[in-house]
Amino acid sequence: MKAVYISIVAIVLLVGCGESKKPTKNAVKKDSAPTPSTKVQPQSTNSIAQEQSEPDKPKYEIWEAASLGAIKIVNELLDTGVDVNSLDKRGRTPLHWASTEKVIRKLIAKGSNINSKDGRGMTPLHCYIIEDKKTEEAKILLEAGAKVNSTTSSGHTPLHYATSNNKFKFVGFLIENGANTNAKSNSGVTPLHSASLSDDYRIIELLLSKGAQVNSLTKDGVKLFANGTPLDWAQKANKEKAISLLRKNGAKTAKELQTK
Known part of the structure; x- marks a missing residue:
């Protein structure tokens, strides 16, 4: 019966954004298909070698900064003209990855598409449900x-x-x-x-x-x-x-x- 149950769960579980654990600088995982039990982060081009060869390139992509909750970096990137609705390789905007209320509110204030869908049709609200987000953060989305x-x-x-x-x-x-x-x-x-x-x-x-x-x-x-x-x-x-x-x-x- 246990084997049958495992098969059942494998079929039923919805594929989601993944439970995001804040990535550390220069240690962002590679892009992979996430599941509710797989911890993943947004794809980043950040590396020591790249920083050395491209000194003027920002050290963080906006999706990574949003995932880190780095409001200062998010502000800096937006001020330099980075599109608030930029899509990563999964088709997600920074709002899909935003991990703090400050970042969420900032992205929304700058015109982030609240109902933007990624490659699987998931909106930021879908992602917030399966990540370690609070209802207060999801409430911001609904109010917007x-x-x-x-x-x-x-x-x-x-x-x-x-x-x-x-x-x-x-x-x-x-x-x-x-x-x-x-x-x-x-x-x-x-x-x-x-x-x-x-x-x-x-x-x-x-x-x-x-x-x-x-x-x-x-x-x-x-x-x-x-x-x-x-x-x-x-x-x-x-x-x-x-x-x-x-x-x-x-x-x-x-x-x-x-x-x-």
């Missing part, structure tokens, strides 16, 4: 016009990311700000489907209390989860407490729905 139900190329909203990454506080925060509890991805996955695999059962309770449909079905294209309800997911992942909680709220398996 971030779309709480914006979808990635696979149809996932920020709420999908919050539930699949066990971010209970963010789940509540997003719902309070208008997140759709029944939003469906391209494969028909809802936040409750993702929450059924979570070990934080408060997320399931919260979603159900806010109108999440307990028997929503996924589509045929979801491997191992084709035409599955949240209860089907919980059963395949052997989440006994989730199973019990869903049952108490009227949950059924897809097979049970067919024989109704």
